[in-house]
Amino acid sequence: MTDINITRLNASQSDFDSALAKLLAWDDSVDHQVNESVRHILHEVKTRGDAAVLEFTEKFDRLKVRGVAELEMDQGRLQKALDAIPQDQRIALEKAADRIRDYHERQNQQSWQYEDEDGTVLGQKVTPLDRAGLYVPGGKAAYPSSVLMNAIPAKVAGVSEVVMVVPTPDGVVNDMVLAAAAIAGVDRVFTVGGAQAVGALAYGTETIPAVDKIVGPGNIFVATAKREVFGTVGIDMIAGPSEILVICDGQTDPDWIAMDLFSQAEHDEQAQSILISPDAAFLDAVEASVNKLLPTMERSEIIAESMGSRAALIEVADLSEAAAVSNRIAPEHLELSVENPEALVEEIRHAGAIFMGRFTAEALGDYCAGPNHVLPTSGTARFSSPLGVYDFQKRSSIIGxxxxxxxxxxxxxxxxxxxxxxxxxxxxxxxxxxx
Structure with a gap:
């Protein structure tokens, strides 16, 4: 395998700002044909309900059934999946769920009120959404961790009904996804995917209930459909490619850092991995580790494309300048692989999740640390937050x-x-x- 030449930047170079902007640029404009296709699907589902869902499920997932009710999996089927998966997987899911639940319970907001000098009562009533929709990718891209991360905060918030949709192309069911749904307390599951599933959740059909908010990851058709139905329902976010930014003082094992960069690069070719360090020799060492370890990776072709086209090694004068560059980028995931992360974190203003210290691999946050792995991408951490309990609650003002x-x-x-x-x-x- 040919060595990757990773883009090198130096914060002192005269054209650094423009070079960084070019590196970060990502085209999130929706393809015209995708847009037209999604609008057609949504219109059909909105006007024809179950019949349209059945037609699109047969067309895209090659599943032919007589009614949408046949596409619903009852609680018994979820429990059967939970009992069927290997014991180590079940234990891992349950441990992750416990940590995610414990963390999110601390986010739960309570109603409050006070009385002024005239006896007037003012306050805020916090109310959970009635019903939330959770989109879960199916087929090869099956992510039980996403089920936990999306469903558990909704349940902690007090959402009465969580409705999950997951495509099962050719009838292939992922038991680990269903097991995660059982553990997270998902109320209803429909084996429907794509834009038609988003439309069904947004507008409701004869069988699939309309929800108040749709959350969860998906492909370009799902993301486009979520963008289209926003306003009819709430959505979590329109997510771009995954990102990791590592700030390192040069004292962490370069193999560790290379693998941390890989952990996001393996998602897809558009994912972005960036390392910032004041130590030029360390940047060289990490690049050497990247090329040494790449042939050992199962998804080496995806990683190579991502690292070759969108990754960067950035040299800075010191860690304060590293923090300033990071704030400019506002990354989804930020690792502070330094001796004193507590001091450096004070200089960080924009990041979806901050991983403190050399032993805190971003991958732990994806699965079982506890905080949510649904995070703002593409610089939106400047004004957005991780998915949380607050996304499944709304606030009403109280005035008396x-x-x-x-x-x-x-x-x-x-x-x-x-x-x-x-x-x-x-x-x-x-x-x-x-x-």
Whole structure:
């Protein structure tokens, strides 16, 4: 296998900003044909319900059944899958689920209120969504970890019903995915995939209930469908390719760092792996490790394409400059592989998840650390957060005026409303003002 030449940048070079921008550029524009196809599928599902779902399931997944009810897997089938998987897999799923649940229970928000000097009550009522939809990829790309990461926060939030959709091309079922659904407390499972599954969750059919929010990863058709139905329902995010950025002081084993970079590069050819260090010799050592270890990887062709086209080794003056460059990138995953990560983390402003210290491999966060692995990509960590319990809750304002409060604040509202020319607003408030 030919050695990979990884892009090298230096923060001191005059064109660093433009070179970095070029490296980070990723075209997320939707292909016109994909868009048209997805809109057609969504329209059909919205207007024809179950019949359209059956047609598209036969067309895309090569499954022919008489009714959508046949595509639902009951709780007994989920339990059967849980009992069927190897014991070590079951134990691993249960341990991961326990940690994910424990972490997310600490995010649970409570309603609150207070009373001001007039006896007026103000507050916030926190309410879980009634129903959440979880899309899970099927076929070769089966991710039981995603089931746990999406379903458990919803259940912790108090969502009454979690509806999972998962394609089963040619009838191939992944028992580990179904087992994860059983462990996470998923309420209903339909073996439907693609844009038609997103449409069914968004609009509802005779058999598949409409949900309030759709979460979970998927291919370009699924992502496009989620973008299209946003507004009818909520969605978690439109995720781009996976990313990892490692800041290293040069003291970690270069093989460890190379494998950490691989851990995201193996997702797909568009994934991005970046290493930042003030030690130029260490960057050379990691590049040597990359080329040494690459032939040992099962997904070596994908990794080679990702590392060759989108990876980078960036030299900086010091760790503070490394933090500044990282903040510019706002990575999905950020490893602080340094002696004192607690000090460096104070300089980090934008990252989906921050992995502290040399022993904290990003891969642990993907499966069993506890925090959610659904993270903002493509620089959106500047304004977005990991998926969490709060994504399955909504907040209503509580306002209850006393007579004294209505009198005092009614006078304020009257002035503001008349200033805006909204007389009915003003008079509505004025009726409650004491003469």
């Amino acid at each position: 005026f006393s007579a004294a409060g209505a009198d005092r604040m009614g006078r304020v509202a009257s002035v503001l409303a008349r200033g805006e020319g909204l007389t009915a607003h003003a008079r509505s408030a004025e009726y409650r003002i004491e003469d």
